[in-house]
Amino acid sequence: xxxxxxxxxxxxxxxxxxxxxxxxxxxxxxxxxxxxxxxxxxxxxxxxxxxxxxxxxxxxxxxxxxxxxxxxxxxxxxxxxxxxxxxxxxxxxxxxxxxxxxxxxxxxxxxxxxxxxxxxxxxxxxxxxxxxxxxxxxxxxxxxxxxxxxxxxxxxxxxxxxxxxxxxxxxxxxxxxxxxxxxxxxxxxxxxxxxxxxxxxxxxxxxxxxxxxxxxxxxxxxxxxxxxxxxxxxxxxxxxxxxxxxxxxxxxxxxxxxxxxxxxx
Ligand code: PGA
Numbered sequence: 409x410x411x412x413x414x415x416x417x418x419x420x421x422x423x424x425x426x427x428x429x430x431x432x433x434x435x436x437x438x439x440x441x442x443x444x445x446x447x448x449x450x451x452x453x454x455x456x457x458x459x460x461x462x463x464x465x466x467x468x469x470x471x472x473x474x475x476x477x478x479x480x481x482x483x484x485x486x487x488x489x490x491x492x493x494x495x496x497x498x499x500x501x502x503x504x505x506x507x508x509x510x511x512x513x514x515x516x517x518x519x520x521x522x523x524x525x526x527x528x529x530x531x532x533x534x535x536x537x538x539x540x541x542x543x544x545x546x547x548x549x550x551x552x553x554x555x556x557x558x559x560x561x562x563x564x565x566x567x568x569x570x571x572x573x574x575x576x577x578x579x580x581x582x583x584x585x586x587x588x589x590x591x592x593x594x595x596x597x598x599x600x601x602x603x604x605x606x607x608x609x610x611x612x613x614x615x616x617x618x619x620x621x622x623x624x625x626x627x628x629x630x631x632x633x634x635x636x637x638x639x640x641x642x643x644x645x646x647x648x649x650x651x652x653x654x655x656x657x658x659x660x661x662x663x664x665x666x667x668x669x670x671x672x673x
Contacts, residue, residue, distance in 0.1 A: 410625075410626070410627075410628050410650045411443060411444070411445055411628070411650075412443070412444045412445070412628075412644065412650055412651045412671035412673065413444070413445040413447065413584055413628050413630060413650060413651035413671075414444060414445070414446055414447070414651050414652050414654065414667055414668045414671050415446075415447040415448075415449060415470060415498070415500075415547060415584075415586075415630065415651070415652070415653050415654065415658075416447065416448045416449060416658030416659075416664055417449050417472065417500060417503070417632070417653055417654065417655050417658065418448070418449060418450050418451065418472075418655075418658060418659060419472070419505070420451060421659060422450055422451065422454060422659075423454065424453065424454045424457045426454075427448075427450045427454040427457060427458045427461070428457055428458065428461045430448075430659075430660075430661055431448065431458060431461040431462050431465075431467060432461065433661040433662075434448075434661035434664065434665060435462075435465050435467065437661055437665035438466060438467070438665055438668050438669075439465070439466065441466065441668055441669065441672050442466070443672065443673070444668055444671045444672055445468065445651075446466055446467050446468065446668055447467075447468045447469070447470045447497075447498050447547075448467055448468075448469055448470070448658075449469070449470040449471060449472050449498070449500055450469070450472075452471060452472075452486055452494075455469060455471060455491065455494035455495060455496055456494040456495055458495070459494065459495025459496070460495070462495075468497045468498060469495050469496050469497060469498070470496055470497065470498030470499055470500060470545075470547065471486070471491045471494075471496045471499045471500070472499075472500050472503070473486075473499070473500065473501070473503075473506055473535075474486065474487065474488055474491060474499045474535050474538060474539055474544070475487050475535070475538070476531070476534035476535050476537065476538040477538070478538075487538070488538050488539055488541065488542035488544050489542060491544060492542055492543070492544060496544065497544065497545060498544065498545045498546075498547055498584075499535075499539050499544050499545070499546055499547065500546075500547045500549065500586075500653070501532055501535045501536055501539065501546045501547065501548050501549065502527055502532035502535070502548055502549045502550070502569075502573065503527075503549045503588070504549060504551055504588060504590045504593060505525065505593075506525055506526075506527045507525065507527040507528070507532075508525045508526065508527070529568070529569060529572035529573065530572070532548070532569075532572070532573050533572060533573055533574075533575050533576070533577070536548060536573060536574075536577055537576070537577060540577065540578070540579045540582065540583070545582055545583065545584060546583050546584070547584045547585075547586055547630070547653065548573050548583055548584070548585050548586065549585075549586045549588050549632070549653070550566055550569040550570055550573070550585065550586070550587060550588070550611065551566070551569075551587060551588040551589045551590050551593075551632075551633075552565045552566060552589055552590065552591075553590045553591065554590070554591035557589065557591065562589075562607065563607075563610055566587070566607060566610060566611060566614070567610075567614050570585070570611055570614040570615060570618075571614065571618055574615065574618050574619070580615065580618075580619050580623050580627065581619075581622075581623045581626040581627060583627055584627070584628045584629070584630060584651070585608075585611055585615070585627060585628070585629045585630065586629070586630040586631070586632045586653040587604065587607050587608050587611055587629060587630070587631050587632070588631075588632040588633050588653065589604075589607075589633050591633075592633025592634050593632070593633045593634070593655065594634070594655060594656060595633075595634060596634050597633070597634060598633060598634045598635070598639050598643070599631070599633060601639075601642045601643045601645070601646055601649075604631045604643055604646065604649060605643075605646030605647070605648050605649055608629045608631060608646070608648040608649050608650075609647075609648040611629055612624045612625075612627065612629060628650040628651055629648060629649065629650050629651075630649070630650065630651040630652050630653045631643050631649050631651075631652055631653075632652060632653030632654065632655070634656070635652040635654045635657060635667060636654075636656075636657040636663065636667070637657065637663060637666035637667055637670070640652060640666070640667040640670035640671070641670040644670055644671050651671060652667060652671070654667055
């Protein structure tokens, strides 16, 4: 049995004080939930304060990105040892918003400025290796754009992303994958649970092909994209969906807690 894992991706939201207030409000709502891994991913600047607030609770802290070198002349980057120093145990890697949402620069960023969202399959792979080398659990995001889905390329895109992510990776059984169809993120459009489950099962089979069945049976696979209290139970009832990566609905304790409860089996 894989332990369900529910993660809050706060994206670019919440000050230190707001992160602390969320955790104080959220703790009593989930304190009796024992067999669900609960993760909150604040911005870098709130990591240390959030992990201090979550001490002695069943809430773990994750970061939203990582750089693959430990230290050196890499202005502006944050490495695995520093994330651990700030209390993180998990890290989201290769979110579509970091790979370059919709494959193009943000509309309000002129010219080369869009390259700031520059994750590629190769950087995702390097980040996964760096996380695992320091006992940080990577939450590896994969997903197709709307154009790719409409061109019937969903499975080939996902397969290529999973294979590239895991190239040369040791310790795959510790990783968490998140299937996040790009067209369902922040749009209110959820992938229907049968299709979300099918793709999560497909991801598991690709993991099995590049490792073995014992490992692919152990990997947790989340669904992400407009998950909310109303659709969480149905999505999580699919045997290949082991959790959720939640954006918008994770920003308030009272909307995130019911999603965690839906995973409590
Ligand atoms: P959403 O975001 O729940 O707001 O759609 C999910 C994600 O980007 O991880």
